Amino acid sequence: MRTLPPYPSLRHFLKWCEETGQFRRIAEPVSVRHQMTAVHRAVLEANGPVLQFDTPTGVPSGQCDIPVVVNLFGTSERVAAGLGVSSDGLDDLGAFLAALRAPTPPGRLRDALSRWPMLKAALSTRPKQVKAAAVQQVCNCEADVDLSALPIQTHWPRDAGPLITWPVVITRPRGSEPDAAQTYNAGVYRVQVLDRNRLIMRWLPHRGGAAHHRSWAQHGEKTPVAIVLGANPATLLSAALPLPEMVSELTFAGALNQNRPRLVPAKSVPLLVPADAEIVLEGWVSPSETAPEGPFGDHTGYYNPAEPFPVMHVTAVTHCEAPLYLSTYTGRPPDEPAIIGEVFNRLALPTIRAQIPEIHDLWLPPAACSYRIAIVAIDKRYPGQARRVMMALWGMLPQFSYTKMIVAVDADIDPRNWDDIAWALATRMDPGRDVMILDRTPMDYLDFASPEPGLAGKLGIDATTKTGSETGREWGTVMRTEKVDHAFAEDLIDRLMPELRT
Template sequence: MYMPLIHNLRDFLEILQREQQLLIIDTPVDPHLEIAEIHRRVIARGGPALLFSNVRGSSFPVVTNLFGSKHRLELAFGSRPLDFVHNLVALLESMMPPSWDTLRQAYPLIGQGLRIGLKNTRHAPVLECSQHPARLTELPLLTSWHSDGGAFVTLPLVYTEHPKDNRHNLGMYRIQRYDDQTTGVHWQIHKGGGYHYHEAEKLGQALPMTLFIGGPPALMLAAIAPLPEDIPELMLASLLQGTKLSMAPDPLGGHRLVAEAEFAVKGIVPPGVRRPEGPFGDHYGYNSLQHEYPVFQTTHLYHRKKAIYPATVVGRPRQEDYFIGDFLQDLLSPLFPLVMKGVRQLKTFGETGFHCLAAARVANRYPREAFAAGLRILGEGQLSLTKFLIITDGEIDVADFATLWTHVLERIQWDQDLFVFANVSQDTLDYTGPSVNKGSKAMLMGLGREKQRDLPRQFSGSLPRDCTRPLPFLPGTLVVEGCPYEQNPELADQITKHRDLVGWPVIVLVDSTDGATASMQEF
C-alpha cells in the first residue's frame, strides 16, 4: 500500500480525518482535568484521535490520542521503517564473508539510507510567529489528574547538545509549567538529556535547551525510542519519516529548529538551580511524587500560524503510550541479537509500563550461559531499568506471557534460577525501593528441554486462616485473597508452610481475587 510522506502534524491530521480516525470537538472544553477525562474515556473504548478546537483559556486547539491504536500508527508510518530495519539486519547477517551478490543486495538499502539525515531549509513554518519573552500560560497545557502538581507538557520534545562535543539528544522528559517563563524539567539520571545537564553542571555552565511541541509524528516517536546513548534521535526521526528532516537556523542563534514543529521554546537550564516538580500521575498508574528538579528558564518562543498543541494522557495501562511502545519494539527488536549476542528474542510488556517486566529467549550453549545473557540485557541502556526479567532458552514466543510463564515454572530450579539484585540503581519512577533511584531487581530463569515438574491446574484442600477465595489463574499459579498486612504480618510466611499449598510453585496474595484475575492485563 502506498504511504504518503508525512512532514508535519497537519499532514497526519488530514490523513486521520480522511480515514475517519479524527473526531473534531467544537464544544468548549477545559485543559484542567476535562480534556484528560474525555481522552481516557475515548481511548478505553478504542476511539479516534480527538481535536479540541475550542479550548478555554487558550487560542490554540489541542489534539490528543494521535497514536492510540495500531491502525493509526500504521497510518503514520506504514511498513517502510520496519521493512528497512528487517532488510538491514538480514543484509548484515548475510554479508560475512562479503560477495558480489551480497553487495548487489545492498543497493536498495543504500538508496534508502541516502534519504536519512538532516537538511537545511530557509522556509520554516515554526518561525511564522514569535514571542519575546515567551508567554507559556497562553499554551493549553493539560492537568490530567486531581493530584497533579500543576499543568504539564505531556508530549515534550526536549532537545539538548552535549556541552563538549555537541552530540544531540531528543528525549521526552515531562515539563511542568511554573509561570510564563519557567518550567521544571524531569531529567532522570539514566537518560541522555540528564547526562548533558550533568556534564554542563560540572563545568559550571548553563545548558541551552529547546523544547519542541508538535511536528512530524516521526519526531514524537523518535523522542520516546529507547536508543543507545550515542545513536542520534533525529536520524531515527528521519528514518521513520522516510525523508530528510528539515532544520532551520534560529534568527537569534543557538540550536537549529525543526522547521515543521508546531512550537519551539528556547532557553537555558542553569547549573545548581532546583525547584519542586510533581506530583504527576505517571504511566505506571500511580503518582510519581514531588522532588527537586532542574529549571528551564525560557527566553523566547516560536510557533506556526494557527499552531495545534498535541498532548497525551498517561496513567494505568493501557494508554496511548502502550501502542507507541509496542510499535517501537517491533521496529527495534531485530537489532537486539546484533548488539546483544545470545539474545534471540526480547519483549518488554506494556501492560506493566514496559520497564517493570521483560522476557527474553536466549542461547544456553554451555552451563549458565543464559545467566550471562540476562546480565547483558540488564546492562544495556534503558533496559537496565528493567525491574523483573524472565529468561528461557525454550523454543517459544516470549511475547505470549501465559505460554512463557507455564514453560518457565515447569523448569525453574528455585535454589539456582532466581536471582535478586539488591542496592542497585533503579528507574526514577520506581517507588518500591528505600529512596529515589535506589532499589532492587530480579531475574528468573527456566531452562532446558526437560520439565522439572507437572504444574497443578486445580485447587482442592484448605487455606490458612485469613485467606479466602483461591483461584488457579495459570498452570502452577494460585491467586489467593488475604487480609491486610497490618492485620496479619506473618500471612505470607504461613502460606509458604501450609500443607495444601506446597505443590503450587507460585502463590499470588491479593486483596481482590476477582480484580486480579479479570484478565491477563489485570493479572
C-alpha cells in the same frame, strides 16, 4: 524500507489519520484540567481515533483558540504508520536499526547493491537549513512570552500544575557549532510550567539532555534549549527511540521520512529547530537554578514526589498561523507510552538477537509499566543457558537495567500468552532450583517498591525444560495433537459448529 508516504509535518499525518477513519474533532468545550485526560483515556482503552479538541477551556489566560490533539499514537497501527510502515514492515525496520548498531561490510557487488536503501536512508539524514519557516510565522519574544496562553493540560487531580507531555527537547553539547545538527540530542522529557516564562526541565542524569546540560553547567554557562511542540511523527518517534549514541535523533528522522529534515535557525537561541513544527519554545536552562518539580502522575500509576530540577527561562515562543497543540497523558498502562513501547519492543528484537542469538522472542508486558518485567523465549541447548541469557539481558541495554524480573521459557511457549507462561511456570520451574535473586542493582528511582532509591533486587525465573546436569530425573514428554487432514477437520467443524465461522 518505508511503505507509506512521508509525513513532513504533524498535519500531514493527521490528514492520513482522517482519510483512514482514525481522526475525530470535538467541537464541545472540554477543560484542559482533568477532563481531556478522562476522555482521552476512555478513547485510548477502546482503541479509538486521534482526537482534536477544538474548544479547550480551563486555560489560565481565560480563553484559548488553539486546538489540542491527543491520542496520536493510541494504537500500534498508528505508531507503525508514524515510522512509515505497516505493522508487517516493523521487522524490516528493526533489522535496519540493528544494522545501524553493528553494520557489517558487504562481501560482493550484489550484497553492496542490496545495501543501497540503507545508504539512501543515511544520505537522507543530512539536514537542509532554510531561512524562513512556517513555525516562525508568529514570534512572541521576551516580555511578550506568556505560557499561560497555551492549552497545556493538568492531567491528574494531585498534579502540581500544567505539564507539557509531548515535547521534543533539543540540546547540543558545549563546544559544538549551532549548525552541527549531527551533535544534537532530541529527547522527550516531562516539562512543568512554573509561570508565564519559566519551565522546569525533568532531566534524569542518564539522559542525553542532562549530559548536554552538565557540559555547559560545568563552565558556569547556561544551556540553549528549544522545545518543539507538534513535530512530525518521524521526529516524535525518533526522539523516543533508543538510538545508538552516535546517531542524532533529528537526523535519523530524515532516514525514517526518506527526506532531508528541514531546519531553521531559532530566533533567540543558537540552535536549529524543525521548520515544519507547530510551536517552538526557546530559552536557556540555568547552570544552577532549580525548582521543585512535581508531584505528577507517572507511568507507574502513582504520583512521584517533588524533586529539584533545572529551570528554563523562555525567551521566545514561535508558532505557525493557527497552530495545533499536541498532548498526551502518562499513567498506569494503557497509555500512549506503553503502546509505543510495545512497537519499540518489536523493533529492538533484531538488535537483541544480534547480541544474544539464542533468543527466539521477547515480550515486555505493557501492564508491567513496559519494562519492569520481561518474558524471554529461548532455543534451549545446554544447562545454565537460561541464566546466562537473563544476565546478558540485564547488562545489554540501559533499559534492561530497570527490568526487575525476567522469566525465561522455551521456544514452544508464546511469551505474549499469559496462559502459556503460567503453564511453563507450573510445570517447568522449581522454586528451590530455578529462581535467581540479585541484590543492590540499578533501578528506576520512581520504583517505590525498591528499598533504596535507585537500587533494587532482580529476580530471574528459569521456566525452561531442564536438561543434562540441571535435573536428575527423566523429563516428561509434551502432549501434542495428532496432525489430521485440515480440509476434513474444517468441514467437520463447519457442520458441527457453524457459529464459529460467523
